[in-house]
Amino acid sequence: MPEPHKDERPFGERIAAEIRKLIMNGDLEPGARMPTTEQLCEKYATTNVTVQRATKILKDEGLLVGRTGIGVFVRDEGAQAINPAHSLPPSGPGQPYRWLLEATKNNQQSKYRMLDVAEVEPPTQVRLALGLDEGGTAMLRSRIGYLDGKPAELVHSYYPIELAHGTRLADRRLIPGGSPRLLEDMGYPTRSQDDVLGARPATTDEYVHLEIPRDVPVIEIFRIVYSDDQRPIEVSLLTKPAHRFKMAYSVDCP
Secondary structure (H helix, E strand, C coil): CCCCCCCCCCHHHHHHHHHHHHHHCCCCCCCCECCCHHHHHHHHCCCHHHHHHHHHHHHHCCCEEEECCCEEEECCCCCEEECHHHHCCCCCCCCCCHHHHHHHHCCCCEEEEEEEEEEECCCHHHHHHHCCCCCCCEEEEEEEEEECCEEEEEEEEEEEHHHHCCCHHHCCCCCCCHHHHHHHHCCCCCCEEEEEEEEECCCHHHHHHCCCCCCCCEEEEEEEEECHHHCEEEEEEEEEECCCEEECCCCCCC
């Protein structure tokens, strides 16, 4: 039999991973005071230096905060669960994009900032999802979403050229009500969406735009939005910093 897989990471990284899990799942509540260095040394049967390394990793990630003369505390806000279904329906006439509305419900300040709008040859998986021939083009809209002043998601959305030309989809400005509202007004209502989720290290682009600390991974969502007759009208690549967000889904049994 093959040898069992071993965790060969430095012990400080392993301790940080254990504490990170407790913070992300809420066992260590937001604002809670951390055990002392001596208590952590005893718990993990290790040295002061190793515990300090673990603590520094988590401070660099923003999960722990040191308060001079008082102690070390868990960050004040917990990991936020995002339910993609909440942004699926188009906004009502005159209303902001659903993502912005959900932020308001959560008492958060939100905004989008456009990065780019251009006709491009999309990545292979996007091209296949849109049913394009090799060398075919799509309209790309790239933007960053912010919650309470912090970057929350980097979004690259692609649209069929025949739908985008001559519309706000080809305009560098933000779309009032978001693309779902515009597409519905154009006669292409949202009927369903497929999401594929993964996690991976951040690219340089994601590291910079999402202000990723250290080696924190990103949550990656590959999303296809369909209109009538299962026609794909939008394909998006979304990334979120994994130390701040979780994805939430509700599934109805048939």
